[in-house]
Amino acid sequence: MSAVQRVVMVVAIAVAAVLVIAAIAPTLLWPLDPLATDPGGAFAPPSAAHPFGTDQSGRDVLARVLAGTRLSLGVGLAATTAALVVGLAIGTASGFAGRGVDSVLTRAIEVITAFPEFLLALVIVAIIGPGPIGVAVAISIAAVPAYARVARAGTLSARRAGHVTAARVLGVGAVRTAWRHVVPAVMGPLLAMATIGVGMAIVTAAGLAFLGLGAQPPTPEWGLILDDGRNHLGRAWWIALFPGIAITVTVLATSVIGRAVRRRVEAA
Amino acid sequence: MRRLPGWAAELLRGLGGLLVVVWGAATLGFLAVRLVPGDPVDTMLGIHAQVGEHIKEQIRIDLGLDRSPLEQYLAYLGRLLTGDLGRSYQLNTTVVEVIGQQLPSTLQLTAAAMVLAIALALASVLLARGRVGAAVASTLELVAVSAPTFWTGLLLLTVFGFGLGWFPVLSSSSPAALVLPALTLALPIGAILAQVLREGVTGALDQPFAQTARARGVGAARMLGRHGLRHGAVSAVAIGGYLVGSLLGGAVLVETVFARPGLGRVALRAILDRDMPVVLGLVILSALVVATVNLLVDLVLRRLDPRIRLGAAR
Numbered sequence: 001m002s003a004v005q006r007v008v009m010v011v012a013i014a015v016a017a018v019l020v021i022a023a024i025a026p027t028l029l030w031p032l033d034p035l036a037t038d039p040g041g042a043f044a045p046p047s048a049a050h051p052f053g054t055d056q057s058g059r060d061v062l063a064r065v066l067a068g069t070r071l072s073l074g075v076g077l078a079a080t081t082a083a084l085v086v087g088l089a090i091g092t093a094s095g096f097a098g099r100g101v102d103s104v105l106t107r108a109i110e111v112i113t114a115f116p117e118f119l120l121a122l123v124i125v126a127i128i129g130p131g132p133i134g135v136a137v138a139i140s141i142a143a144v145p146a147y148a149r150v151a152r153a154g155t156l157s158a159r160r161a162g163h164v165t166a167a168r169v170l171g172v173g174a175v176r177t178a179w180r181h182v183v184p185a186v187m188g189p190l191l192a193m194a195t196i197g198v199g200m201a202i203v204t205a206a207g208l209a210f211l212g213l214g215a216q217p218p219t220p221e222w223g224l225i226l227d228d229g230r231n232h233l234g235r236a237w238w239i240a241l242f243p244g245i246a247i248t249v250t251v252l253a254t255s256v257i258g259r260a261v262r263r264r265v266e267a268a
Numbered sequence: 269m270r271r272l273p274g275w276a277a278e279l280l281r282g283l284g285g286l287l288v289v290v291w292g293a294a295t296l297g298f299l300a301v302r303l304v305p306g307d308p309v310d311t312m313l314g315i316h317a318q319v320g321e322h323i324k325e326q327i328r329i330d331l332g333l334d335r336s337p338l339e340q341y342l343a344y345l346g347r348l349l350t351g352d353l354g355r356s357y358q359l360n361t362t363v364v365e366v367i368g369q370q371l372p373s374t375l376q377l378t379a380a381a382m383v384l385a386i387a388l389a390l391a392s393v394l395l396a397r398g399r400v401g402a403a404v405a406s407t408l409e410l411v412a413v414s415a416p417t418f419w420t421g422l423l424l425l426t427v428f429g430f431g432l433g434w435f436p437v438l439s440s441s442s443p444a445a446l447v448l449p450a451l452t453l454a455l456p457i458g459a460i461l462a463q464v465l466r467e468g469v470t471g472a473l474d475q476p477f478a479q480t481a482r483a484r485g486v487g488a489a490r491m492l493g494r495h496g497l498r499h500g501a502v503s504a505v506a507i508g509g510y511l512v513g514s515l516l517g518g519a520v521l522v523e524t525v526f527a528r529p530g531l532g533r534v535a536l537r538a539i540l541d542r543d544m545p546v547v548l549g550l551v552i553l554s555a556l557v558v559a560t561v562n563l564l565v566d567l568v569l570r571r572l573d574p575r576i577r578l579g580a581a582r
Contacts, residue, residue: 110285111292114555114562118517119535123551126539127300203416207521210418211536223418230422230525234430234437241426244419251414 012256015249022069032060034067034220043236053238055228061239065246067220071132072250075214076202079136083143084194090144091151092178092186095159106152109145117142121204122213130213132221138208139201147190154186161185188265195261199254206247222247275570282563286556293555294348294548298341301544353549358541363549366534374530377522378515380446381453385511388458393465393500394492402466412459417518421452421525438527449526453518457511464507465500472499502573509562516554 022029032050038058046053052061094105112120124138158164159182167177202222208214209223210230217224222243229240328334332343347354353363396405412420425448429437436445472478473496481495520532531550538546 107288108292111289111296111555114289114293114558115551116513116517116554116558118514118520119551119554122517122520122535122539123300123547126542126547127303199414203414206416207418210521211524212540226419226422233422233426237426237430240419240422244416244423247419248411248415252410255410255414 008256009260012253015253016257019069019073019250019253022066023073024070026063026066026069030060030062030066032063034059034063035218036060043232045236046238052242053236055225055236055239056232061225061242064220064225065222065243068222068225068243069246071215071219071221072202072205072247075132075136075139075205076198079139079143079201079205080194080197082136082140083147083197084190086140087144087147087149088151088183088186088190091148091153092155092182094148095152095155096174096178096182102152105148109148112145113149115142118204118207121208122211125208125213130216132205132215135205135208135214139204142204143197143201147193150189150193151186154189155182158182158185189262192258192262192265195258196255197258199251199258202250202254203247206243275567278566278570279563282566286559286563289559290552290556291345294345294552295341297548297551298344301548302337348552353552354545356538356543356546358538358543359546363545366546367531367549367553370529370531370534373528374519374523374532376446377449377453377528377530378512378519380450381457381515381518382511384450384454385458385461388454389461389465389504392458392462393469405462406466409459409462412455413463415456416521417452417456418521418525420455421449421522424448424452425525445526445528449522449528452525453515453522456518457514460507460514461504461511465497465504468500468503469496472496498572502569505565505568505572508565508568509558512561513554513558516557 018029026034036059038054041054041058042056044050044054044058050060050062052065055061055064090105090109094102097105115123120142121135121138124141125134128134128137155178161181164177164181167181168174172180205214206221206223206226209221210227211223212227215221215224217228225243226240229236229238229243232239332340335343344354351364353367355362356366359366392405392409396402425437428434428448435448436442438445469492473491478491478495481491486494516532519530520535522528523530523532524536531553534546535550537543538550
């Protein structure tokens with residue numbers, strides 16, 4: 001790792017740490033209440049009292065952005081974990097089962113991948129209903145095919161490895177072989193994908209909330225704060241600026257960490 | 269039987285795959301719509317309608333909702349074959365008409381964004397040479413990929429619309445009103461394209477054939493243009509389907525940010541209103557578009573990269 005890469009990595013980990021603190025205890029970082037309104041102090045530009053300014057109801061934007069971390073991070077992590085587990089199960093089953101099952105699953109994955117991921121999530125939210133849980137489920141379903149595809153490819157190559165054949169010859173069952181010998185081999189690339197996937201899921205979740213399909217006002221949520229900002233763009237640029245920076249920095253941090261995980265996995 | 273030439277066999281196989289994808293999308297969509305809670309007739313009439321039960325029953329019969337699911341499915345596939353996507357619950361017109369009205373606006377936006385994205389990617393790869401240049405360009409690309417489209421749109425609007433007043437803030441049909449939405453949509457896609465293109469170009473110039481060409485006395489500029497870009501183009505074209513899909517998904521957000529009419533707005537409205545025939549029509553349309561692009565990508569790759577063609581012939 002070069003010196004620059006090392007510095008970037010340290011910054012990314014620091015960002016991740018701040019995000020975790022903000023998600024668990026936002027008031028540790030900034031004491032104001034994200035829901036407290038102050039009609040007299042609406043649209044105040046950034047200042048020492050309100051570093052990110054205030055919104056149309058006089059609420060502190062910094063407190064809202066920090067409080068929004070919990071929902072964004074929660075939805076991102078939950079959706080990605082679910083997609084990883086389901087994708088791993090489908091992919092390994094597909095790679096391990098006979099030709100018939102494999103070709104049906106591969107075809108199904110192909111059909112689902114023909115939909116743009118964001119549109120797919122949008123339509124699934126329409127079916128299961130708006131709200132943070134609907135958003136998390138929709139994002140995870142939309143992401144499953146990508147994980148399943150990588151898990152299947154990994155399974156196919158792991159199957160040919162000597163120790164896997166040896167286990168089968170010794171009479172170890174298919175499920176046990178898959179769990180003990182194939183899953184660990186497939187897990188590395190999947191984890192690298194998932195780290196970057198958390199960032200992508202956070203963007204999608206914010207996009208759906210921005211469109212009015214996620215959390216509802218007055219919940220502090222990054223996409224919702226951006227939507228507030230959109231309605232007052234000519235008057236108060238800061239409402240839209242800061243939640244967007246929060247999203248971008250989060251995604252950058254997950255990309256940097258994810259790439260490092262991938263380098264580790266490829267080197268191993 | 270005479271064997272078909274390679275490209276024709278490829279085309280036939282591709283068209284078969286395309287049919288499977290569209291049929292799959294239509295079937296999944298049909299199943300999904302049946303899972304939506306609530307009575308479609310109530311959705312259609314709205315919550316305030318004062319309509320008797322016998323009129324609702326009549327509407328159900330008109331829509332074929334009284335028949336068995338299998339009958340409904342077959343009738344639906346039959347109509348689909350004739351290009352009939354049904355009627356909107358809300359808009360009192362056919363789905364085909366709704367799509368036809370809004371398609372030009374979205375087509376204009378996505379086509380402009382695609383051209384802009386390709387131009388940005390080429391500029392980034394060709395102008396940012398050397399170690400430092402490439403590092404700076406890669407960093408900018410990473411930021412452009414990471415920033416959410418709806419946010420970059422709002423930023424561009426704040427700076428160039430409200431701040432500098434170079435472009436109109438409200439949607440209009442003037443060409444100037446297309447610039448900011450197209451740029452918003454083009455930035456992340458151009459960045460992905462640039463990343464793939466740069467990787468392809470650098471990879472190509474490290475290969476043995478590049479060494480041979482250099483030894484033959486081919487100059488740096490010609491190496492880049494003739495060999496590097498051609499190789500980069502192979503990997504860039506390969507993700508064509510993904511890029512077009514991102515354009516369609518991004519259009520929903522960009523059209524909302526800039527209050528532009530188009531298919532994305534229609535999709536959002538239909539989803540909020542639970543206007544399922546419109547949602548289903550748009551799902552099938554987007555699957556058809558992405559699958560068609562993927563088919564074209566396969567055919568173009570055969571022309572661009574002789575190794576694929578010859579590998580298939582063996």
